[in-house]
Amino acid sequence: MKDKKMFAFSLVLVSMVVILVLAACYRPAQEKIIYPQTKKVDVVDDYFGTKVPDPYRWLEDDNSEETKKWVEEENKITFTYLDKIPYRQKIGQRLRDLYNYPRLGQPFRAGEYFFFYKNDGLQNQPVIYVQKGLEGQPEVFIDPNQLSPDGTISISLAGVSPDFRYMAIARSEAGSDWSELRVMEIASKKELPDQIRWLKFSAASWYKDGFFYSGYEQPAAGEELKARNENQKIFYHKLGDPQEKDALIYEDKEHPLRYLTLGVTEDQKYGLLVISAGTSGTEIWWKDLGQKNSTFKLLIPGFDYNSEVIDNLGDKFLVRTNIDAPNYRLVLIDPGQAAKENWQVIVPEKSQVLTAAATAGGYLFGTYLQDAQTKVYQFKPEGELIREIELPAIGTAVGFGGWRDDKFIFYTFTSFNYPPAIYKYDLASGKSEIFNRQEARFNPEDYEVKQVFYTSQDGTRIPMFLVYRHGLVLNGKNPTFLTAYGGFNISMLPIFNPSIVPVLENGGIFAQPNIRGGGEYGENWHRAGMLQNKQNVFDDFLAAAEYLIKEKYTSPKYLAISGASNGGLLVGAVMTQRPELFGVAFPAVGVMDMLRFHKFTVGWGWMVEYGSSDNPEQFQYLLKYSPLHNIKEGVCYPATMITTADHDDRVVPAHSFKFAATLQEKQACDNPVLIRIETRSGHGSSNITKALDELTDKYSFMFYVMGVKPIYK
Secondary structure, three states: OOOOOOOOOOOOOOOOOOOOEEOOOOOOOOOOOOOOOOOOOOOEEEEOOEEEEOOOHHHHOOOOHHHHHHHHHHHHHHHHHHHOOOOHHHHHHHHHHHHOOOEEOOOEEEOOEEEEEEEOOOOOOOEEEEEEOOOOOOEEEEOHHHOOOOOOEEEEEEEEOOOOOEEEEEEEEOOOOOEEEEEEEOOOOEEEEEEEEEEOOOOOEEEOOEEEEEEOOOOOOOOOOOOOOOOOEEEEEEOOOOHHHOEEEEOOOOOOOOEEEEEEOOOOOEEEEEEEOOOOOEEEEEEEOOOOOOOOEEEEOOOOOOEEEEEEEOOEEEEEEOOOOOOOEEEEEOHHHOOHHHOEEEEOOOOOEEEEEEEEOOEEEEEEEEOOEEEEEEEOOOOOEEEEOOOOOOOEEEOOOOOOOOOEEEEEEEEOOEEEEEEEEEOOOOOEEEEEEOOOOOOHHHEEEEEEEEEOOOOOEEEEEEEEEOOOOOOOOOOEEEEOOOOOOOOOOOOOOHHHHHHHOOOOEEEEEOOOOOOOOOHHHHHOOOHHHHHHHHHHHHHHHHHHHHOOOOOHHHEEEEEEOHHHHHHHHHHHHOHHHOOEEEEEOOOOOOOOHHHOOOHHHHHHHHOOOOOHHHHHHHHHHOHHHHOOOOEOOOEEEEEEEOOOOOOOOHHHHHHHHHHHHHEOOOOOEEEEEEOOOOOOOOOHHHHHHHHHHHHHHHHHHHOEEOOOO
């Protein structure tokens, strides 16, 4: 569910008018929408004596002709409504202008070669380039845009062979989580015949003349996008062999609902098996790959904490862990004496949370968060601090780490008003120099970035980033786009995000609070927003809305809320708990049915975060906030546009289908309730065209409902 993207833009927007025109008469009176007659079925589940109706259960069958007809009718209503908005095309053009410039990704070294992603502007997929040396001529390694007419096949680098001769690539279609591993020879750029299918969340961990990967059995026909994914196994694939000959390395028949990953250390000495019972909590086993018939041995037991091996220093493992350290620390573990009382502390826990650690060129790097802002430190392998890396502003830095023989590495820095810049960093001297700086199609200096702190319901202090034009008047009439995530230990960081520009240049505010459930303040912050504490997440978000209203940044009429995936759950929960607080709601690909989420695809992996309705105690608190089950008769809910996609096999579209049908049925006022269902797309937009089209429709809907006339001529 983690969804992570980088944004960057060039050239300057020449003449910007920022007078906000608020004209209530501009928007026609809301006519009552006639929604499809969605049939109801007599399905009632009994949870420990509590009867829970599920009248739209039939919408879970996305293959049925009845469901397909319902989708067609709902989309017709949605796009008929959107087609009436007079400035919709202008907003779409503005978004295309903002994205139409070259964007370069951070280079990745593979021996004498450097790989990088590049998008010339509005290409549906970034193209992967390769060049020999930093001064070499870039050449196309693979262009995903040539692989399908609609640009919905994506390609990512999935692992380079130890001799830097081959590169594994992961190929995904139409936004599905299912991927296929293929192999290309780097020098010739030719694809080998090897094809490994039915993978999810798996790279290629190379060893000798092949690689390890994590795979599933092929699903039944028609069930590929919704069947529960169980019994993940570790295989070894030898180059040139068909997949049927791949050797089974590890499986756990007693625990079918676990994730399995096998990595290999850079020196090819050790295999590291990471097992997880869900989206958090790990167990780590190790194996000596050079010893014939060696078995996996336990390094760190699971599953209450998170640990990861960063590197091996000789025959010992350098590990980032939150065992006895909620903000994480780095320890060195001798596998022969793996008990934690024998661990050697390399970098002790700090008040800042250690979000990432890596090695490169004989050095160690630690990336920390301080109030959701990045701090990076360089250490010697034994933990002695060398320096803090000076960053250009308050923002987010990523990319520290590399090979043992590196003399320099790359990192990327960005912030809300700082387009991504790639820096080349000299490991010995600590000097950074610009390698590539991207420009924006607007003037970032016109906008202010501010971090405020507000108090949640239980007294917890919550940070929030605000972005708006200099000179903003606090009159309660500024259109505001409030978004958050609040789960799975994921931190919401300041990054350059061109998609928010149409809000900003129309006198609006972008607001991003760092609510509990995320990782901004370590594992304690995460756990304060999971399981029985999930209501804290919603309270934090509601308090952010109340703060914005109290301080006159905005008012309910002009307040739009948006979130995707777990963030879609957030929007669904708060709009059903406090509908009067918001004017517009955008729950995207949300987990809306908290009683049945674990029955589809990888939903079982979220039980460690949410709990399960199969547990009587957890059922009680899930029912209290489940968005689908808390829509009430006689309540006026905000104008809502739900978004989902037909190839979303992470949060299956049935969540959104049932939520939309129920909300349309029970809406007590004329505020529209629309559902926008994308085709050949998944948990995230499968190409840039679809992403910009969806953004266009969201902003058009938002401004139209608010009665705000955008500046675009």
